[in-house]
């Protein structure tokens with residue numbers, strides 16, 4: 001009985017600490033830093049084949065195709081309900097996508113979270129010990145400012161922060 005009470009008390013203390021650290025009301029999503037998954041990025045080696053495959057899978061058409069020269073990728077976006085999928089094909093051998101596919105093959109490449117203030121969020125993550133792949137936000141696909149978090153500091157997952165710019 002006593003042990004159980006100690007356990008309950010520890011959990012209670014832990015919850016207080018979490019509340020102090022992240023003082024956002026759970027039911028008020030607009031105050032959360034990473035308020036939703038904006039899209040999931042998938043590395044593909046055959047752009048047209050992948051577009052056809054995901055159009056069939058999601059039963060919807062690609063609504064946007066865009067080259068992102070800074071990252072040497074060609075992207076296609078599909079939307080299913082509130083969910084977005086970004087297909088990424090390398091446009092040259094130096095592209096991060098070419099390197100990813102050479103190492104791991106096609107598949108899930110990154111998870112992108114929408115943020116309200118990307119600079120503030122980058123600062124918060126840096127202070128938490130995460131390694132960012134750029135010092136400043138970059139212009140990414142789909143009219144977004146983006147920044148990537150190194151997978152080595154994020155449990156093996158490449159995390160992208162995105163902030164819409166109108």
Ligand code: ZN
Nearest residue numbers: 041086112160
């Ligand atoms: Zn992305």
